[in-house]
Amino acid sequence: MSSEANLLPLLIDCDQLENHLDNPQVLIIDVSCTRENYDQGHVPGAVFLDFKRLFIGEQPVPNKLPSIEQLSTLFSELGMSRDSHVVAYDDEGGGWAGRLLWTLDMIGHTRYSYLNGGILSWRAEGKHQSQEPHQPVSCQYEADILNPAERIELDELKSKLGQPGFAVWDARSPGEYDGSAVKAARGGHVPTAVHYEWTRAMDQENNLRLRDMAEVISELETAGLTIDQEIATYCQSHHRSGFTWLLGKILGFKQVRAYDGSWNEWGNRQDTPIES
Structure with missing residues (x-):
């Protein structure tokens, strides 16, 4: 902007x-x-x-x-x-x-x-x-x-998995990510997806304002999400990942795109690869 x-x-x-x-x-x-x-x-x-x-x-x-x-x-x-x-x-x-x-x-x-x-x-x-x-x-x-570049859809996401410079950000709970909490036909996560739950960037003791940005960037980099990557973020319905998309924008990430189909789409199909 x-x-x-x-x-x-x-x-x-x-x-x-x-x-x-x-x-x-x-x-x-x-x-x-x-x-x-x-x-x-x-x-x-x-x-x-x-x-x-x-x-x-x-x-x-x-x-x-x-x-x-x-x-x-x-x-x-x-x-x-x-x-x-x-x-x-x-x-x-x-x-x-x-x-x-x-x-x-x-x-x-x-x-x-x-x-x-x-x-x-x-x-x-x-x-x-x-x-x-x-x-x-x-x-x-x-x-x-x-x-349209702010959005990534299922076929493009599948085609880019594992490519250099491309990362996937899963904003859901740990249970949803590891498949122990199943909210679709299948549980687990998109292959290669990095887990960083959306609420981790919020200061729970300061009315959910954003935490110190340098600390959040450091945590994301440690997890495997860096500012120079193209990142696709998702959750269950692109609600929680609405925040992680916004967070990427605020932090100055090169390109953050939203997978609005999210797990409601990916986890309810039989032709999508899943890890758990």
Whole structure:
């Protein structure tokens, strides 16, 4: 993201967002896990987005990217224009916010930021919260897939396994990775995948803000994920890997791509190699 093209950097804190609450170009989107949490208290002016609308919702892999028509309808209803600078946050450390920002990147809308720690940080700092739902002014937004390189699909992923300079990042739990917790027809992980659970990069004692970035980069490099690689990240439904995709962007990795089919696709097929 170019600093000249954006009102705010990719990663922002509560004070930075507070200073832009009255900016008409800033569109704040709350992707909390439940509507009840939004109603309990949200950043003033934030609109609520049900995370399920970030999925296509159709078999055989309902968690994949929505259709162009679905995306156009969604962002029109949210009142997003080409000039909007989107600030995304959630209540879980960045999974759903990351999924939203990846979706924006796919349609070429790179004017966006992530609120570090989300609503938990906002509340911890005693910032003003609203309990009144904010209704966006709908518009006409025509979406298109302008940045397909942010996504990797099953066949390409299979073809690249083991290639020099290519790595796979599994963001799931240890049990899912080693196959002891099975959430599809088959358990295990994509061959060569490096395991680094998504929550490891969050400071559990500091409202799920990102931990020290130098420490996180060091841990990732030790695990086998380096900033000069092309990295494909996945989880079960590209929710947790929404955060790891975003984390790679924040840390300055050369290329982080999301496998939105994730284990819901890979683990439910019989023609995909699996390790455990």
